[in-house]
Amino acid sequence: MPNIQSRHCGLLSLANETLGEISSYLTRKPNDFSSFMTTCKRLDEVIAPVRYTSLTVEGPQGRHLLATLLSGSKTSIRYRLLVKRVWFRGYHDRELYLNVILLAELLQHTLNLIVLWMETSSLDNDRVVSRMRRFGVVRESLHPAFSIDDMTSDEGAMTPLTLPKLKYFRLSGSPKLLAVVHHRCIVELDVVNITMDHDEFATFVSTAEGTLLGDHLEILELRLATVVDIELANTVFSRAFPSYGLYLGAYV
DSSP states (O other): OHHHHHHHTSGGGSOHHHHHHHHHTTTTOHHHHHHHHTSSHHHHHHHHHHHHSEEEEOHHHHHHHHHHHTSOOHHHHHHHTTOOEEEEEEOSSHHHHHHHHHHHHHHTTOTTOOEEEEEEOGGGHHHHHHHHHHTTOSOOOOOGGGGHHHHHSSSOOOOOOOOTTOOEEEEESOGGGGGGTTTSOOSEEEEEEEEEOHHHHHHHHHHHTTSHHHHHOOEEEEEESSOOOHHHHHHHHHHHOOOTTOEEEEEO
16 A cells, blocks of 8 residues: 555656646756756657747757757657747857757757747957858849859759748847848837947838738837938838738837
């Protein structure tokens, strides 16, 4: 009888929700969390969503996390499908360049990604965008004639990355990062941490007009370097972003 009671009163007798709540207290201690999650198959199945639904990618730990998800194992493939939110942080150092490449590669496999937040140094945005473009994360409107040379090469033409469920974007850095959101069905865009001057603002609006971004955007928060006429701005926005009820939060 004691053996039966101990068996039914152990950790694994707890409900999945309780096990998930317990694991949430270990998220700030990656080593302890991993040890807990890999104790047995059931804990892995219950706790993996807690670990991989929302990712924070920064520094060496972020690089290790990305490398784990890109290992190609059956387990890593299952984990990648759990990813719904990614917060990428990187500053002017070697880790940023390595992590951007790994992130761009990972995005090709995160088919259920809904939210992406990129926070990078303005000094590095050219390189960040360049690496994102190389992996098809940056989508561009190009005539097929531009791809003729690529199609005849051994590598073939680059395929733009779709990310079908990605709806929410938040960017911090310079306006150059906006290249990542163009030609995507984004519903909410927060770029309040990017200060745009008049030319950068005009480029963003004109590039979005008549594209997937312009047709789908419903909530936009941005920061301008100078004061603009609200009535004129509303006229411009209503044409570029025709979605009914667009919420615009503009800060100076």
